[in-house]
Amino acid sequence: MQPILTLKQWKKKISEWLENEYSFLPEKVKKKYLTTGVGHAGGCMFPNASEAQLTAVCRFFLWAFTIDDSFEFSTVDELQIICRKALAYLQGTVANTDEPLYQHLPTLREELLQLGSEEWLNRFNTSLAIYFDGIQQEIPFRKNLVFPSWDQFISIREKAVNVYPLVNFAELITGTVLPDEVVAHPVLQELARLTCRILSWSNDYFSAHMEKGNDVLNIVLMMEHLEQCSMEEAYKKAVAFHDQDLARYCYLTEHLPDFGTYAAGVNAYVQNLSLMIHGYLYWTLTLTKRYSVGTTGHPSGELKDGKLSVNV
Template sequence: MPPTLTLPPWKKKISEWLQEDYYFLPEKVKKKYLTTGVGHAGGCMFPHANEEQLTAICRFFLWAFTIDDSFEFSTVAELQTIRKKAFTHLRGVVPGPVDPLYKHLPVLREELLRLSSLEWLNRFNASLDIYFDGIQQELPFRKNLVFPTWNQFLDIREKAVNVYPLVNFAELITGIVLPDEVVLHPALQEIGKLTCRILSWSNDYFSAHMEKGNDVLNLVLMIEHSEMCSFEEAYKRAVDFHNRDLARYCFLLETLPDFGRYSLAVRAYTENLSLMIHGYLNWTLTLTKRYKVDTAGHPSSELKNGQLSSNV
């Protein structure tokens, strides 16, 4: 008899979620989500997270991947339905049985409240709401393959990359919920914004080869189109674009204001943001098959041709 393969604990947990709770996904998609390395993504991006924190982070990652991959070509009405249902569960108001697509959200809410506070959860929900704004604004450009203006692109990409909730997680794992007057300081707001942009440009760099001809909301493709340069030259200019944002990010970290008794917590928070950026690169380059065309690790082809219903 062949030997029985033993999955690592994180992969076993995610495999159980996929088989038991995400049963409505096609089998091929579930296998691809295993090769995505959701646990690796969480561990690489949040190396200081404990097991309970990492479980909540990975629970959110898997749900967010499913939403993003399944509904990127949906209608505005369908996205509004998903948005409404998601926040009904995340705010603890569930009028009846939970649809399978949202089954993990009430659990996630309880996990996050144990780890933080209602104040923090409200900020997390506001960040997720920004994401829904972004993907709704993407629709007409993506469906019609029409390039936006640069101002439109920068605004939409910052929102639709769905990094603002991860910025919240970087605060969560410090174990200290920062007050609004600290989190809303202009320096920290700009650092959060730049974190979203830096991860957007990294994602666009690694996925442009898959999206060319199928999408327009990608930095490399925007540069190629607007500057009328070659695809290879657009890649080089995208790196310069990324590096300018990174330089500003580093400057802000080096010149943080004094936050008094919260200064140490703010330093831990911003250190987690930097680790998140480094961790994303490590995960993308070495631990996931999501962006590798030769292994067909991205589930978009299966989901694009048969979008899940928002009423799953």
Template sequence: MTKPTIHYAFPHQVNKDLTAIVDNVNSCIDTYTFIPLPVRAALKAASFGKLVAFIYPHAAPELLLPCGRLVLWIFIFDDLYGPLPVSDLIQVHGKLTAILNGDLTYANEHIMLQHFALSHQELSPYITPLWLERYIADWQYFFEGMILDKQYSYQSTIIYPSIEEYMILREKVGGIYPFITLSEIIAGFILPPEIFRHPAIQQARLTVSKLVTWTNDLFSVNKERENNEAMNLVAVIQNEHGCSWEEAYNTAISMHNQVLAAYITLRASWPNFGDFHARVETYISLLEYMISGNLAWYADNPRYQ
């Protein structure tokens, strides 16, 4: 299938500590000793450290490490735990939530739990109660999406959701919101509740979630078909409309561009946030770097060839 033709007007930057974070993430990969060596080599080739440097170009070195640990973690976690029975998912989700709440009882049970706990400890100097409440809610949203996805994906016969169902489920199972919320720490600005709840901020967060996950769908459609995964925009469109893959692909591109156009319109009439306006602008610029950096990473990535 032809590669997506997606373009953003947002600037793309690379963190100055690119080499260090690539090395750190590759070292982290080697600690996942249950993963066969050839698969670990493929993970290194995908360069998740580069993804971190692309989506967080302004993160300080002390924040790059936990961010890199988490970015790698969620890709491995999704591949490892996604196919498991619901009962297993519920159990591990409970342990991860306990870690987020400060309970380290399970922190040494499995390397997946160890890295999740370690990243949380590394972030602890920057965490506030308000931020933590949002962060936990983001992870629970993702965990809920994994459970709901079980009725569609990883079946002997794939059952595709409707486009309407997909819109709700993909936002959850995409797991983007914890990484959006990390941008508050990187910006050094925990959004006050009244700003966080503002419709413009919520639409900006939703835009990042949609554009990042839909970019993944466009680049990974062949890979996900092979893995019997149903939560892919192109596949869902093709199934519901009964059209060709090329037509479904073009429709997905069009939907992506409509979301992008709506966001550009929003930014053209962006509200004034008073005394916080400059800091909100910094935060929003970090979200836009996430969008452009994510696309830059997918381009020519061997994981999605």
């Protein structure tokens, strides 16, 4: 079922979230998030989502963008506090909050439980914890502009890109919550990892021009550093590595094991993963200004120091 709201209505909804629940953000940042196209991102990546499902997706997107952009140069201690509090709200151990940074999370929890189950939400929360582990591991490399080893980079980037929760959403919007033992199958686990990597390499490709000299955790910059090559050549090497992962992903999707009574649910889930990958590229190439240089692009300039008028 397609979303009932028009694009104009989605933009209005997200604008209201920004004005009310995200009033702590600088006005310039709120304007940039409007040009990011959060509603477009959700719709492109999850075209099969209902209005209720897409509302939960976009609510999470906006919160995740805020965390990622605001605290990428934060401290491990601060990130641990944010992770602990966020999971407490999503797990329901804390019901309500007056803390601006977490105002959306109790609502998000209720929406997700209506759409899925406690079992699914536990997996989602585990994915979010993986993300926080990844961005904590990024900090010493990013702050000191020191390149990690290749193996360190791959491990950290897979987690810090924050795609595992989106992989969970790809399952949720099928309308069938798969049992833990099905989701834990090695083939589905590898597809989840490859989805994270493919979206990560795509993100890095589009953002390398902004991150050069300011960051090291980008596959293009890693290639340039490790191979001692030009940026132009590094882009080509990054694409080649992306294409290897994509080839493996395609092979696995075409040779899925027999999941018996869960076969239809698994097939729908995997189809949604593929739509998510395609949708991300379409959103990036045609609908968002997040990777543009200038006043409508990424809010990194306003949030680089991670200093907001809000406590973590």
